[in-house]
Amino acid sequence: MSETKFCISCEKDISAIPDSVIFNCPNCGAEIARCGKCRGREVPYTCKVCGFEGP
Numbered sequence: 219m220s221e222t223k224f225c226i227s228c229e230k231d232i233s234a235i236p237d238s239v240i241f242n243c244p245n246c247g248a249e250i251a252r253c254g255k256c257r258g259r260e261v262p263y264t265c266k267v268c269g270f271e272g273p
Contacts, residue, residue: 225253227261245270 223232223240230253232238237254246268256263260273 223251225256226250226263226266227256228253230255243268243270244272 223238224230225232225235225238232240232251232253235253235255237257238252239254239257240249240251242248243250243265246265248265248267250263250265252263262271262273264271
C-alpha cells in the first residue's frame with residue numbers, strides 16, 4: 219500500500235496532478251512533495267524539518 223503524498227505548499231494530493239515530484243530537502247534530506255501547479259508557478263515552500271526555503 220502506498221502512502222498518499224501532499225504538496226508542501228498547497229497541501230493537495232499530488233497523485234492526480236501532472237508534473238508533481240517528491241524529492242529530498244537540499245539542506246537536511248527530509249522528503250518534500252510538490253505538485254506540478256505549485257512548481258510551475260514557483261510557489262515558495264519551507265521544509266517542515268529544518269526551515270529551508272525554496273522556490
